[in-house]
Amino acid sequence: MIPGQFSYHAPATLPQAIALLGEHGYDAKILSGGQSLIPLMRFRLAQPAHLVDINRIDGLAYVREEDGALRIGALAREADLDAEPLVHERYPLLADAIAVIADPLVRNLATVCGNVAHADPANDHPAVMLAYRAEVVAEGPSGRRVIPIDDFFVDTFVTALEPNEVLVELRIPAPKPGSGGAYQKLERKVGDYAIAGVAAQIVVGADGLISEAGVALTNVGPMPIRASEAEESLTGRHPNEKTFADAARLASDAADPVTDLRGPADYKRAVTRTLTARALQRAAERALS
Amino acid sequence: MQTLPVTVTVNGDEHTAEVEPRLLLVHFIRENLGLTGTHIGCDTTSCGACAILYDGKPIKSCTMFAVQANGHDLQTVEGLANGPTLHPIQDGFFQEHGLQCGFCTPGMMMVASALLEQNPAPTDLEIREAISGNLCRCTGYVNIVRSIQHAASAMRAEESVAAD
Numbered sequence A: 001m002i003p004g005q006f007s008y009h010a011p012a013t014l015p016q017a018i019a020l021l022g023e024h025g026y027d028a029k030i031l032s033g034g035q036s037l038i039p040l041m042r043f044r045l046a047q048p049a050h051l052v053d054i055n056r057i058d059g060l061a062y063v064r065e066e067d068g069a070l071r072i073g074a075l076a077r078e079a080d081l082d083a084e085p086l087v088h089e090r091y092p093l094l095a096d097a098i099a100v101i102a103d104p105l106v107r108n109l110a111t112v113c114g115n116v117a118h119a120d121p122a123n124d125h126p127a128v129m130l131a132y133r134a135e136v137v138a139e140g141p142s143g144r145r146v147i148p149i150d151d152f153f154v155d156t157f158v159t160a161l162e163p164n165e166v167l168v169e170l171r172i173p174a175p176k177p178g179s180g181g182a183y184q185k186l187e188r189k190v191g192d193y194a195i196a197g198v199a200a201q202i203v204v205g206a207d208g209l210i211s212e213a214g215v216a217l218t219n220v221g222p223m224p225i226r227a228s229e230a231e232e233s234l235t236g237r238h239p240n241e242k243t244f245a246d247a248a249r250l251a252s253d254a255a256d257p258v259t260d261l262r263g264p265a266d267y268k269r270a271v272t273r274t275l276t277a278r279a280l281q282r283a284a285e286r287a288l289s
Numbered sequence B: 001m002q003t004l005p006v007t008v009t010v011n012g013d014e015h016t017a018e019v020e021p022r023l024l025l026v027h028f029i030r031e032n033l034g035l036t037g038t039h040i041g042c043d044t045t046s047c048g049a050c051a052i053l054y055d056g057k058p059i060k061s062c063t064m065f066a067v068q069a070n071g072h073d074l075q076t077v078e079g080l081a082n083g084p085t086l087h088p089i090q091d092g093f094f095q096e097h098g099l100q101c102g103f104c105t106p107g108m109m110m111v112a113s114a115l116l117e118q119n120p121a122p123t124d125l126e127i128r129e130a131i132s133g134n135l136c137r138c139t140g141y142v143n144i145v146r147s148i149q150h151a152a153s154a155m156r157a158e159e160s161v162a163a164d
């Protein structure tokens, strides 16, 4: 199907993009990878009057570790991160998620920042960023601000970004010694959104006990969910099957799924429980290796 | 109504046109350029029938606006054959019966050409992973994997002859 009419802008700099967004307010949308926005426009579920294409802005397509964080620029594509050995070696939770997002063709265009900015509870990166306790860097007319990930998701498809702000960078804290993470996702077929997905990131201290834990859930509620009680239950305990089973039960309690084409709510809660245990098991193996 | 100039290189030739911003790249390729080998199989970015190479990388041309491609290099299935001589990938699909209705074939071949460029000796699993964004409703994929393997060996043989 053919999208509605719009005016197209292709600014060469961030300040120009921000000025255009300021001028057109809620009538404008940023176009990055286009892999969520264009499908929505083809169904006329989105009909922005102005598109601000940020793809011609130089210097946003980076992924690098700097000052204690992995920095992902607005135009870094899923495929760019997948091709980066650093991501596989030090950020296995992120690498796991990328491999199960959409398909290789979509991943050649889709951006990680766009995935988070879109705030679709079915998207996989929001839960990953929650588990990592990442930060979002937004740039607007008065400069940059850093938004903790817990303050970023406001509602389904709604974030803390102002209409004249661009998400310019995601920052994932560099892993401490003893860190491990994993993403587990059940999908009906390759390229589909999750029936349920679980992101887990833990740190195992020198004493052999879990000192930090991040657990977050994909597509089992109206927003990405941090399973706080599961996280609390993990800290101070040995990384073993019993610990993970307890946390998995608490994570499935935190899930708030609805019955839809991907299955009944009870089933999704049960899947969340199983995936949480598996994600934690894998995270622990990686933390200890 | 806003229109904008678009200049793209398609299979080595430069083309310029004045288009509406909402024109999808696949429609530009099929309707403005008349290159109908690139197909449209869905409305949901799911099928990969529209796959082309965009600066050498496979993408779904139904999920990009033509204006975004301004200044970029595109390759479509029409660029594979060398006159009457089939490209080894096309020959592979012919030899191994890699198509039935043929609707998915151009997309499959473009993805295969990007894969073999990067990885001249892929495993069957790597091929399956590469074509996982391309749906085929006919073949069951087995012969498509064989076709791409056939092409891969032919291209490796060509390479080693060229190297000698």
Ligand SMILES: Cc1cc2nc3c(=O)[nH]c(=O)nc-3n(C[C@H](O)[C@H](O)[C@H](O)COP(=O)(O)OP(=O)(O)OC[C@H]3O[C@@H](n4cnc5c(N)ncnc54)[C@H](O)[C@@H]3O)c2cc1C
Pocket (backbone or CB within 6 Å): A029, A030, A031, A032, A033, A034, A035, A036, A037, A038, A039, A074, A100, A101, A102, A103, A106, A109, A110, A111, A112, A113, A114, A115, A116, A117, A118, A122, A123, A124, A125, A161, A165, A166, A167, A168, A191, A192, A193, A194, B044, B045, B046
């Ligand atoms: C067939 C298919 C399957 C998919 N499967 C999955 C999946 O399994 N898991 C998954 O997580 N995703 C999936 N996706 C979605 C895909 O990952 C999208 O690319 C992603 O959701 C959005 O990223 P984008 O760069 O394409 O953003 P766009 O589509 O360009 O933009 C999406 C939204 O975010 C806004 N936006 C984009 N970038 C910024 C920015 N830098 N600052 C502020 N706002 C911004 C836009 O204005 C728009 O509202 C799938 C998509 C397709 C087509």
Ligand code: FES
Pocket (backbone or CB within 6 Å): B039, B040, B041, B042, B043, B044, B045, B046, B047, B048, B049, B050, B051, B060, B061, B062, B063
């Ligand atoms: S036409 Fe189906 S993915 Fe493009």
Ligand code: FES
Pocket (backbone or CB within 6 Å): B098, B099, B100, B101, B102, B103, B104, B105, B135, B136, B137, B138, B139
């Ligand atoms: S040959 Fe018919 S869809 Fe693939």
